[in-house]
Amino acid sequence: MHRIARALVAAAFATGLAACQAQQPTPAPSTAPSAGSSSTTKDKAPPPFPGKLSVLTFETGKPMSLARGGKAVTFGLRYPEDMLARPSFDEQHLALISTPDASKVEPGSLVVVDVDGGRHVLADNVPWGGGVAPTWTPDGTAVIHDGVRYEVSGKSHASAGLGHANYLVYSVNGGALAHTRSGTSIEVRPTGGAARSVDISALPGCDIACPSAVQAVSDSGDFVALGRGDTDPGRTTSTTLVVDTRTGRPVDLGTRNGLQHVWFPTGGGAIVADAEGLHVLDATWHETGTFPAPGAGQLFYAA
Template sequence: MISFLALAFAVVLVTGLVAAPTPKAAAAESCGEQARPIAEQDGVSLRDGLPVLFIHGIRSDRGHWTDNKLESFHRRLREKPGVKLWTFDYSSANTQWVTHDSVGPAFARAIDCLSGLAGRSIVVVAHSMGGLVTQFAQAQTASDGRGIARRIASVVTVGTPFKGSDLLSVAQGVHVPVSKPLLGELNAVLSACRLVGRKCDVQLLLDKPVGRALRTNSEQLRALPAWPEDLPVRPIAGDIVYRFKMNLFVYHHEADIVSIGDPYVSVKSATAHRVMAEENVRKCDDVGVFRVWEVFSSSCGHSNLKRREDVQDEILDAVSEVAGQPAGTVYFSRYDPATYRAGFYAKTGARPARRIAEGTGRLSPDGRYRAEVDTSGDGPARLIVEDLDRGVRQRLADGANGHGLCNEPEWTPDGKYILFQQTPNTGRGPGQWARVEVATGAATLLAAHSGCYPVYAPDGQSIAWYDGLNPRPGRSTVLITDADGGNGRHVPAIGGVDDPCANAVAALSSGGRLALVEASHPGERACGDGPGRQVHDGLVVDTSTGRPIPLPVPGPVRGGVFLSDGGLLVQPAGAAEFVLLDRNFQIKATFRGGILAEGETIHGYSSF
């Protein structure tokens, strides 16, 4: 039996990982030599598409995923709207460990580039060690200073040795906690290499960095960064089950079952990491002594898994799931009137919302920082900035203490400055504001007195303010100024109806042309100390006329933000969802799950 097994396996080990020639394809958009499209992409730009990036394993190249036998699989993927197929090749360093610059760091750069061109996060499909390369890459830093994990919507791994390879460990004389029958099978594989008189893939890796790193539960594997809790990782494993059977006339014998994985990677190793997904084990029929060669020609074999229709279906499901989800991340807060504090959240696509901070104030446009005004005590108000990634708080500046009124901070769209009130309001007019540099704390006073609760336009050239100190017939309480606070103009009465108190402003478009404001309800509310940025019966209006602009959502909106591309993100009143509109105010996507119908305040939106 061993000779059959050894000889058959030797053939597979010598030839099984040879890659198919790579089809030559031209690409209008480039992310370097290592990342290329699988085939001509019909001249369609990556912008607003969904890149699916395939990565190969050890002693292989991009040919693993460009195999001609996968053409129907590629075609099924391309039938998904916007899907673009790319491969990453690290064959020049495929015996190096993932930390080599041409492997993990280069893959992180490719993800950063492709997601940047597409303007959204991508799907990664990884074979074998490609999954470990992905695990390393997702923890690297993208061009925007955030983690690469934000640029990945979903990961599918096929035969990835998350806990190492028992086969490589046995070859190096390392003890592995496996059963005696399985240990016998692994030793038979190594004997096969000597039988054919030439080295097999396993032997070629023994003295290489990757060979040492892939020992079962090695130090290098333990040092890999953890997967984020909200990044879906779908592991797929092959499981070939061997059962010794003999039927000779009246003699019948059946030995114990031996599960040998794919057999380079055990099922336990290939499914060791899964996040927000079920493990997918592809089992193949039992193999007996007289059909032992089927172990190595099996569709559950390490290099053959990709050709299985059910494996391809699993990859298609992952891509379809992402394609059907809204792209990007919404940053919002949820106020708790019992504590006068808010929880701050990030919701990416269809994933559950993540709580990222607690307190008061505003999130930066990229969700990395929180600015708050500390008004405790009778002294000056203190502008505090918290780095949410590092948990570090910094006092930037002191200013007017309105005890939570008027002086709410506002970030510039580039996240480099914060508007902060320096002097208090008086009966004659609003106090003076300053633009505080986040990096240094340096404060520069605006040229003119303006109002309260400022809101920047996405282009940073205009600011909307609440100004209820000097009400006049025919105009609202919404004031639009230049970035320095000058050249102020009031928006005419909203919908032609005067309301001297409650026209809050929640968002302003580039150029100051449109604003999301509270509808006029004269006499229904006391003026009080101003409405803040909250809108409950919100309308988008033309700031030159005060006339409402219809939106494709039912009823009024509770809040929103204008985007730099002219789009708008809103929460319809009474709806547990956020709706993303394009520049023509057509529905582009809807975020659902983990959102309340009331109490949410949208702070920003990122395409990743």
């Protein structure tokens, strides 16, 4: 009976998420000519949401459930020692840290959890927290953690060539990546381009502590979303600003109430999550649509 109840809850959550993502923004007022005009203009249909959001339910003692596009998959129960879960690009696996003492940043075990709940330990005694969190490679064959690449099959590992690479993120198409180099600089590797270091020491707020936690990077590597440190990628809930990595200057996203997350869809622009919902911005950073927030849980974006 408990298994059936959990399945019903997961199904209901997925249905609610699908309804939120399918809802269209309110059309703009009509621009049709007056009754005396000889031609008629119809209102343009609002643009669809560019991509899909997944919501990860990650509560102790409950099924780890990932809902996307009206469907939900579960990965077994979350144990008290499970931290920093992140789904693979195909959303068939979770990578997480399992630690016997959540009050300490180490030791921990790097664990991969399958859809059926099976668990595979990739490494023991690894650090975690403060930007050190598992990051899936786009092809799903490995997990990068603290600068080390762990192959999912065979348990082999080697340096990822990124240093410690805190707050490591890939772009939506998996080509570009970005990570923190220090408290005042980040590194960006555009798709097909050379790595470049971006000095952020002159950004607003750096007189206290620079927003060096990388939250997202665009496919071109030209833009990154940054937040404050000690907000691990698996549970980052606030964004400080978006930076143009070519100039090192902030991007004006307009007035936002409780900025939480920014993603960069393939094709340009951004999706901004704040206290009022989801806002779609075009390549000139103008808003083209607003959608309701999909509900509580950790949000992950895919094209």
